[in-house]
Amino acid sequence: MHEPSPPVHTATPVGSLHISLFAGMAAAVGRRSLELPWEDDTAAALRSRLGAEFPAIAPLLARSAVAIGDAYVADDAVVPRGSDVAIIPPVSGG
Helix, strand or coil: CCCCCCCCCCCCCCCCEEEEEHHHHHHHCCCEEEEEEECCHHHHHHHHHHHHHHHHHHHCCCCCCEECCCECCCCCCCECCCCCEECCCCCCCC
């Protein structure tokens, strides 16, 4: 009998964030997602920390949106531990 595959995403540990990356940011980091140890802090602090840990994406972070769950947040919004966060790079098109 064939055993089911393990789930792709498990629950985010309480003291961390699950961060989804897209497009050039994912390519620069070499992954589409990260688990980051985290204490409650702001979206601006998250951008700063990601830029320090992954300098290749620092220029994109300043122009990217931060979303918690399905809602975009401002830089002064608190990003609680255990959140699923997406960093959405700027998009263009016509």
